[in-house]
């Protein structure tokens with residue numbers, strides 16, 4: 435099965451790559467992640483000075499990661515001497531270097547790093563929401579390099595389409611959507627304290643919990659700018675998620691948190707099973723998924739009532755307990771009060787054995 439895709443003219447052997455973070459913060463780490471078969475490499479965000487990172491800085495919180503990491507703990511100078519020459523020599527997949535943050539930082543970073551990569555990803559995480567500042571930063575970067583520049587959007591940016599239009603007008607070739615969500619907080623009640631975080635007790639959340647936000651932002655941007663490259667990131671944890679991001683409008687997909695929660699070899703497991711998942715969904719290649727329009731907007735305002743498959747139903751009673759309109763009763767069968775049923779869909783999405791149909 436053909437898994438190839440393109441991001442702003444760069445061909446990738448498959449659409450999965452790591453997202454910027456601790457798994458790609460050194461030569462050894464990036465070489466190890468490449469071995470899992472990813473289509474592209476993305477580095478930890480490089481700035482001029484190394485970051486002073488509060489510890490602890492990474493915790494698992496159910497199906498999400500919460501982190502207080504900043505950019506790379508290594509300064510630009512160490513990347514230039516201790517990491518990138520060897521990486522450029524040994525890495526056999528395209529390399530996107532992540533850089534941050536200000537226009538003035540870019541004037542030093544971009545010329546210094548240009549020779550070592552195939553493109554830049556620019557973190558706007560600490561740059562604020564002012565599109566004037568972001569536009570000027572993109573203009574500075576694109577005046578310093580011919581390599582494609584992908585601007586990374588944070589979920590706190592109020593208007594993702596305006597962000598995408600601004601960066602496109604100023605020469606960016608694509609968007610990475612999204613960075614982690616925050617600020618968020620983790621409380622250790624027994625000890626009356628926050629479990630980890632910065633001076634304000636804040637962390638940033640990523641992983642499966644933020645996937646619905648990421649999908650919506652990817653789709654908003656792709657709908658407004660169909661020819662602009664979008665790289666999806668946020669909550670990918672399996673091959674089905676990769677397909678969902680491609681359908682939403684992504685041309686390629688990044689993953690970090692799930693690989694930290696489930697093991698770094700998750701990249702390999704997803705890439706290996708992707709052909710099978712595509713075939714099961716009747717796709718013949720990755721490009722076909724990307725070219726398939728996502729159906730939406732067929733909204734109706736009359737309810738459809740649930741149909742219960744009693745062959746499958748285990749009479750567990752969950753649908754009765756959760757129905758917000760008190761329309762179900764479970765005895766030795768499941769009865770629907772069609773006068774009360776609002777057609778909301780919750781029962782169908784909640785039934786553990788998929789015995790309910792007809793609403794969604």
Ligand SMILES: Cc1cc2nc3c(=O)[nH]c(=O)nc-3n(C[C@H](O)[C@H](O)[C@H](O)COP(=O)(O)O)c2cc1C
Pocket residue numbers: 453454455456478479492499500501503504505506532557586612613614640641642644667668669670688689690691692
């Ligand atoms: C521990 C950690 C460190 C991160 N460091 C960076 C970073 O240096 N630069 C950046 O642009 N994004 C960084 N991110 C955000 C990720 O690249 C990614 O956008 C986000 O986690 C959503 O993807 P995921 O849900 O697959 O993790 C970091 C995320 C985590 C969890």
Ligand code: SF4
Pocket residue numbers: 742746747748749750751752753754764768784785786787788789790
């Ligand atoms: S939730 Fe599903 S299995 Fe449980 S009683 Fe309702 S229909 Fe039956």
Ligand code: SF4
Pocket residue numbers: 739740756757758759760761762770774775776777778779780781782793
């Ligand atoms: S569709 Fe909504 S209102 Fe109707 S039975 Fe199911 S949960 Fe209740």
